[in-house]
Amino acid sequence: MSNNKLQETIRDAALNKNIGSFSYWLHRLTGIGLAVYLLMHTFVLSSAISGEAVFNDRMGAVQSPFFAVLEIFLIAGVFIHMLNGLRITLADFFGWSRMHKSIFWIIAIIFIALMIITILLIWPKFNPANYPVGG
């Protein structure tokens, strides 16, 4: 990978501070984050191959108030990538590229609404008293 090309991309983002450039970076960063999460998800769930006890042990280790906070970031990443991916697909398939900035603000409002609902639903998971004693 050419280092100059990477520097060029970063300079380009600093120079073109607009919605298209911002959502391009947001899509890449959330995409890389979700790919890393997919690996961890596979690691935790694949314990089912070793049987019920191993699975429950590993699943229990990732269910705590700390992981509930991480879950908020995960879900935010999923919603950003999902809504922005829909914006890209609409622009690509229906030639709506001239509307891409308006669509960005529409999905931004949908994102905020979804995140408020998410935090309300996940709220009980932030309370350590709701978890069984001894994990």
Place this chain on the structure above:
Amino acid sequence: MVVKTSSQSMWTWMFQRLSGLFLGFFLVTHLNVHHLFHDITSTGLINFDTVRTNLASSGFWKVYYSLFVPFVVFHALNGLWAIIADYRIPGKLSILIKAVFCIFAAALIITGFFTLKNLF
């Protein structure tokens, strides 16, 4: 202007969007069941039994999750490949990365299917 491009790039571009649409629908239902509407105060922690009960509730879920595995692996690795390809890496290295990605994809899909087999 419509021009003829490499048919492989065209196929992966199209399938990245189609798999993305599928994953959008899939993740909305998956998040609802296992993250958002999973009420810890009444059902406790997610464990082997809860996952098995959820998956056994209908054959639809089994088909849905079996499709999810190859779709998400393709979408993730093809997405990462698109980022790498943006930096115009030399031909030989590019072939090597593609080969590593293919092996990795196969390993992830096989692991995913064996995991599901144990949970079905």
